[in-house]
Amino acid sequence: MHPRDLSSHSAYVPGRGVEEVARDLGLDPDDLIKLSSNENPHGASPDAVAAIRDHADGISVYPKASHTDLTARIAERWDVDDEQVWLSPGADGSIDYLSRAMLEPDDEILVPDPGFAYYGMSARYHHGEVNTYPVSAEDDFAQTAEGVLDSYAGERMVYVTSPHNPTGSVMGLDEIRTLADATAPETLVVVDEAYGEFAELDSAVRLLDDRDDVAVLRTFSKAYGLAGLRVGYAVVPTAWGDAYARVNTPFAASEIACRAALAALDDDDHVSNSIDTARWAREYIAAELDAHTYDSAGNFVLADVGDAERVAEAAQRNGVIVRDCSSFGLPSCVRISTGTREGTKVAVERLNETLAELELGVHA
Ligand code: PMP
Secondary structure, X not given: OOOOOOOOOOOOOOOOOHHHHHHHHOOOHHHOEEEOOOOOOOOOOHHHHHHHHHOHHHOOOOOOHHHHHHHHHHHXXXXXXXXXXXXXXXHHHHHHHHHHHHOOOOOEEEEEEOOOOHHHHHHHHOOOEEEEEEXXXXXXXXXXXXXXXXXXXXXXXXXXXXXXXXXXXXXXXXXXXXXXXXXOOOOEEEEEOOOHHHOOOOOHHHHHHOOOOEEEEEEOOOOOOOHHHOOEEEEXXXXXXXXXXXXXXOOOOOHHHHHHHHHHHHOHHHHHHHHHHHHHHHHHHHHHXXXXXXXXXXOEEEEEOOOHHHHHHHHHHOOEEEEEHHHHOOOOEEEEEOOOHHHHHHHHHHHHHHHHHOOOOOOO
């Protein structure tokens, strides 16, 4: 007995966790600052945590009402129909739902390189093929319609990540509109706004008012601090919103996830505080880190440190976990998630010490 041929499938490489690193290095987990997975350093909204406790007794039933309520609440927030909101286990789940809804075997998708690995993984699970368009350091990772269209060959889906992981660059609404206008009517442009709250940019959801070839991904994992719960969604055009019923895994988001997300949506203070901290911290990192950094609209900063593997490893010993971007095809860069104000300051200090020890980086 064997699984199907998975040799063209790459494994997802997550950022390393605190316990794992502490155990490996014989360190106290409390001494480590984890800035490797773009998580919310403020944690979840206290209201979300309270909602989880309040609804703990309800987990023996399928999440019917909470699922419907969360869908309606998100639809109201974006001023779209309920059918346009596809709840999923994380935005990752929405990527799968869109693959299921769009891809016939051998259909192709176009994704950014470097970029978020799961787009290609999901397409391959669904018997699709993956092509890439470059997002290059020479252009400061700028994202334009033209840059995507140069590589476009009629693919069924085109992914745009804005803000882009791992670089932090964005694609403005006009460029996305130009891209969607220039691609074939049966090409879906998926705008991944997993980090959308941190950017000072209009969401692409408004494009859905008058077109049927754009979908937008959003998540509760980042600004809302619910990464551990796995809840996200896609906003899709009215024209084919009803496909959800045919492609979703039943009860896509759990009872607890839905209850927590409902509470988190009402905690404006927590979200705005999270956004303010990320915006402050990305500026702080850019100003104070002794390495070249790229402008970021996300809750992370890409830094060119010369040798990502060495720096990420040495930084861990100095108490900071950052993301080695070799697996993104950027072996000289690390991605540093934004921490709390205090945590970010300490992390930058430790990273600068690390760079000095290794004689890497740009020293003042
Ligand atoms: N898109 C991008 C660009 C991401 O970086 C991530 C998380 N790392 C996701 C989507 C998925 O997020 P989640 O499944 O936690 O909602």
